[in-house]
Amino acid sequence: MILNVNGSRHEVQEGTRTLLEVLRDDLGLVGTKEGCGVGMCGACTVLVDGRPISGCLILAEQVVGKEILTVEGLEKNGQLHPIQQAFIDERAFQCAYCTPGFILSTAALLNENPNPSEDEIREYLSGNLCRCGSYQNILKAVLRAHQRV
Amino acid sequence: MIGESVPMLDSLARVTGTLDYMINLRLPNMLVGKIVRSQSPHAKLLKVDITNALQVPGVIAILTGADLGANAFYGAGIKDQGVVAVDRVRYVGEPIAAIAAESLDAAEEAELLIDIEYDELPAVFDAQAAIQAGAPTLHEKFPNNIFKHAKLRHGDLDVAFAEADEIFEDTFTSPPAQQASLEPHVSAAQWDGERLTIWTASQAPFMVRKTLSEIFGIAPEAVRVIVPPLGGGYGGKGHIRIEPLAAAMARKTNGRPVKFALSRAEEFVTVTKHAASITLKTGVKRDGTFTARQVTLYWNGGAYADASPLLVPAGMVRSVGPYRIPAVHVDSYGIYTNLPPAGAYRGAMSSQTTWAYESQMDIIARKMGWDPLEFRMKNLFVSGDRFATGEELRDVHFVECLEASAKGLGAPSSPALLPEGEGKRGRGYGVMMKSTVATSKSQARLKLTDDGMVTLFTSTVEMGQGGHTTMAQITAEALGVPLSAIKIIGPDTAITPFDSTTSASRSTSMMGNAVVAACGSMRKKLFELSAPLLETPPDQLRTKNGFVVANETSISFGDILKRNNLNELNEAGEYSTSLGLDPETGQGVSTPHWHQGAGAAEVKVDTETGRVTILRYSAASFAGRVVNPRMAQLQNDGNVIFGLGPALMEEIVFDGGQPTNPNLADYSIPSIRDIPVELTSICIESDEGEMHGIGEMTLPPVAPAIANAIEDAIGVRIKDLPITAEKILRALREKSQP
Numbered sequence: 001m002i003l004n005v006n007g008s009r010h011e012v013q014e015g016t017r018t019l020l021e022v023l024r025d026d027l028g029l030v031g032t033k034e035g036c037g038v039g040m041c042g043a044c045t046v047l048v049d050g051r052p053i054s055g056c057l058i059l060a061e062q063v064v065g066k067e068i069l070t071v072e073g074l075e076k077n078g079q080l081h082p083i084q085q086a087f088i089d090e091r092a093f094q095c096a097y098c099t100p101g102f103i104l105s106t107a108a109l110l111n112e113n114p115n116p117s118e119d120e121i122r123e124y125l126s127g128n129l130c131r132c133g134s135y136q137n138i139l140k141a142v143l144r145a146h147q148r149v
Numbered sequence: 150m151i152g153e154s155v156p157m158l159d160s161l162a163r164v165t166g167t168l169d170y171m172i173n174l175r176l177p178n179m180l181v182g183k184i185v186r187s188q189s190p191h192a193k194l195l196k197v198d199i200t201n202a203l204q205v206p207g208v209i210a211i212l213t214g215a216d217l218g219a220n221a222f223y224g225a226g227i228k229d230q231g232v233v234a235v236d237r238v239r240y241v242g243e244p245i246a247a248i249a250a251e252s253l254d255a256a257e258e259a260e261l262l263i264d265i266e267y268d269e270l271p272a273v274f275d276a277q278a279a280i281q282a283g284a285p286t287l288h289e290k291f292p293n294n295i296f297k298h299a300k301l302r303h304g305d306l307d308v309a310f311a312e313a314d315e316i317f318e319d320t321f322t323s324p325p326a327q328q329a330s331l332e333p334h335v336s337a338a339q340w341d342g343e344r345l346t347i348w349t350a351s352q353a354p355f356m357v358r359k360t361l362s363e364i365f366g367i368a369p370e371a372v373r374v375i376v377p378p379l380g381g382g383y384g385g386k387g388h389i390r391i392e393p394l395a396a397a398m399a400r401k402t403n404g405r406p407v408k409f410a411l412s413r414a415e416e417f418v419t420v421t422k423h424a425a426s427i428t429l430k431t432g433v434k435r436d437g438t439f440t441a442r443q444v445t446l447y448w449n450g451g452a453y454a455d456a457s458p459l460l461v462p463a464g465m466v467r468s469v470g471p472y473r474i475p476a477v478h479v480d481s482y483g484i485y486t487n488l489p490p491a492g493a494y495r496g497a498m499s500s501q502t503t504w505a506y507e508s509q510m511d512i513i514a515r516k517m518g519w520d521p522l523e524f525r526m527k528n529l530f531v532s533g534d535r536f537a538t539g540e541e542l543r544d545v546h547f548v549e550c551l552e553a554s555a556k557g558l559g560a561p562s563s564p565a566l567l568p569e570g571e572g573k574r575g576r577g578y579g580v581m582m583k584s585t586v587a588t589s590k591s592q593a594r595l596k597l598t599d600d601g602m603v604t605l606f607t608s609t610v611e612m613g614q615g616g617h618t619t620m621a622q623i624t625a626e627a628l629g630v631p632l633s634a635i636k637i638i639g640p641d642t643a644i645t646p647f648d649s650t651t652s653a654s655r656s657t658s659m660m661g662n663a664v665v666a667a668c669g670s671m672r673k674k675l676f677e678l679s680a681p682l683l684e685t686p687p688d689q690l691r692t693k694n695g696f697v698v699a700n701e702t703s704i705s706f707g708d709i710l711k712r713n714n715l716n717e718l719n720e721a722g723e724y725s726t727s728l729g730l731d732p733e734t735g736q737g738v739s740t741p742h743w744h745q746g747a748g749a750a751e752v753k754v755d756t757e758t759g760r761v762t763i764l765r766y767s768a769a770s771f772a773g774r775v776v777n778p779r780m781a782q783l784q785n786d787g788n789v790i791f792g793l794g795p796a797l798m799e800e801i802v803f804d805g806g807q808p809t810n811p812n813l814a815d816y817s818i819p820s821i822r823d824i825p826v827e828l829t830s831i832c833i834e835s836d837e838g839e840m841h842g843i844g845e846m847t848l849p850p851v852a853p854a855i856a857n858a859i860e861d862a863i864g865v866r867i868k869d870l871p872i873t874a875e876k877i878l879r880a881l882r883e884k885s886q887p
Binding site: 033121 | 165378
């Protein structure tokens with residue numbers, strides 16, 4: 001079967017595997033992380049047709065024909081995506097295991113709602129967990145990013 | 150350099166998802182490892198038959214207790230834990246066997262075919278039940294299940310209690326919890342003859358090296374431990390975990406590497422936070438001073454001692470609190486039960502002990518009619534005071550920490566009373582006093598090459614705290630080179646020098662000082678080599694921006710090497726402390742310096758639902774000298790947010806030894822919606838300018854500050870963590886229907 005990932009077509013083996021497994025194991029896109037395996041932590045968040053999805057909860061075959069965006073697809077011409085830059089500028093990570101998931105959730109949020117309030121950001125990002133506790137700076141990064149995106 | 154808020158050196162990799170965590174490691178011919186775990190909390194193993202499992206296509210080898218030699222046991226101080234279980238299991242989830250296979254599917258199929266027969270034994274799960282006569286014994290060497298009893302004896306307790314006007318006795322409890330780093334424990338091992346390489350997500354590479362060399366009877370140098378950046382540690386990766394098992398498994402695969410990556414459920418049976426019951430008996434006088442304190446701590450260590458022989462004595466020191474108390478006795482017990490082993494959890498042991506002593510501070514203040522803030526201020530240690538161990542306190546700033554926290558909260562919210570139906574508002578405070586590691590050593594090595602580049606070899610683990618960026622900044626300042634000229638390598642025990650551990654917030658201080666020493670040697674060497682070139686005596690030279698500078702001339706580091714026909718210069722530095730307490734009296738010196746932090750909370754309690762909202766939180770830690778202000782503040786903030794977990798939601802619930810919520814759906818950790826509406830924090834510096842770590846200081850005060858604020862708001866006292874809505878409602882009901 002064919003998956004459209006980050007603007008390229010990839011032929012991958014059929015089988016009942018999760019999108020997360022296929023991205024990491026077959027395509028080597030290891031930016032997407034498994035944190036909990038049950039869709040609670042958001043570390044494996046990817047965008048499917050612009051919507052944030054837990055890669056651990058969806059089978060690869062369910063996203064055939066859709067556009068999948070992972071953290072590897074955010075940079076354009078060697079330039080960081082403004083959200084990535086905002087995460088650096090606001091020091092919005094520590095161990096950064098959760099960071100790709102947060103950045104993609106933020107991208108989806110700003111697509112849906114280019115000018116979110118702080119409450120809307122908290123609501124939208126409540127499915128992404130950061131154990132180091134960088135939330136306050138993540139909030140600032142999202143507010144900074146929305147001015148640039 | 151020092152004092153500049155540079156971003157983490159590898160920020161780019163962190164936001165692009167390219168940082169090489171253990172989980173990404175792929176080696177040629179690598180096999181997948183899978184652990185087969187006990188389903189019984191306590192049983193004799195009658196049979197572990199792997200015959201059928203070995204027939205599964207793709208299964209390469211299976212490790213069981215039958216493979217193990219007599220030395221295949223480990224633990225910090227008490228070597229009671231087998232690489233896998235040999236003839237007995239002592240907790241649900243204990244490894245019984247391990248499978249190395251070409252695929253996870255094959256390993257999982259084989260797991261189902263391993264035939265395990267148990268002969269069930271009586272089990273005990275509660276620490277205080279485990280020390281009663283007639284309780285089942287876990288390890289014959291410790292018939293009453295007490296594997297560690299740490300004692301502190303300071304002053305005459307009976308006399309001191311007799312001098313008290315009031316005596317308070319309260320018990321505070323904390324449940325088992327999980328460190329829950331988003332990256333699980335991951336280790337890979339490969340043998341080449343009698344040489345072992347292990348890649349592992351560990352906070353203590355040299356501890357891993359020593360343990361593996363002992364288990365396999367090979368020289369420490371024959372074990373190479375490589376640690377990539379960690380996806381969080383928080384103490385959970387601070388001691389030996391799955392490394393012995395991975396290495397023993399790889400011994401059976403003919404040189405093929407095997408990688409084990411734990412599932413989230415496995416994390417919950419691999420290491421936990423000690424459940425604790427802490428009783429404080431405290432004597433006070435009407436003038437607001439203390440006479441005596443007696444502390445009794447029961448730590449539930451789980452089925453194996455693990456790091457507890459070190460942590461139980463640390464918990465003793467950390468249980469007394471930051472107040473002047475003339476007579477103090479402490480008994481700290483480490484106890485075996487049939488639960489998974491317990492280890493450090495961010496702010497090790499202080500998370501439990503601060504909950505106890507800071508909660509009791511408010512109980513005392515309220516009963517005596519004193520203001521909780523003033524009562525604390527009046528009694529807090531200042532430099533020059535003596536602690537209960539007899540050691541003199543220097544550079545302590547508890548008063549400043551508490552003042553800053555209280556000030557950060559701002560004027561009381563207006564109006565003080567919320568509109569009807571919106572609940573009640575209250576304020577509370579907490580202060581923490583924690584020791585770091587008494588005896589430890591850090592070494593650093595610097596290499597300068599003739600292109601002017603500097604490589605720092607360090608075994609400090611980068612786990613998100615910014616340890617490597619901190620060391621680069623210290624190098625830049627101490628050596629006089631731009632940050633861009635510095636590269637960091639490590640930990641890799643084959644090429645980076647010794648370090649005891651990356652834990653207990655010790656690295657900035659210990660490794661930082663080792664780096665400063667190495668930079669001092671390097672500068673001295675550079676001065677010697679450049680003095681003839683600059684026609685200036687060495688003692689009149691200085692370094693700046695990669696140059697040795699004389700009055701009117703200068704020369705770059707690279708040119709100094711070239712002009713001396715040198716390709717590179719190597720210099721090393723070391724910093725160590727060797728302190729400790731008398732095992733019978735707890736007297737001596739417990740720490741090179743003290744961890745100091747405080748917090749102030751303003752909460753809103755909904756009396757209909759019991760829901761607690763943190764309206765404002767203000768935290769302060771003592772940092773001595775801050776290396777990177779924004780990263781330090783992020784550590785401060787992160788500790789507060791992390792601390793909301795054990796305060797309000799975290800508890801592993803066991804049923805007959807079986808964890809019932811070993812996943813992030815049923816075990817909640819704080820999300821972005823749980824953080825305080827307003828959160829501020831600061832790091833306090835001192836004139837002495839000694840660099841301290843600040844990785845834990847603002848965490849332990851969170852739970853008591855919130856509990857104290859809740860009592861301020863609604864007049865009920867919660868003594869059992871976590872502070873859930875159910876407990877608040879129950880307490881409110883009991884208060885209204887006495």
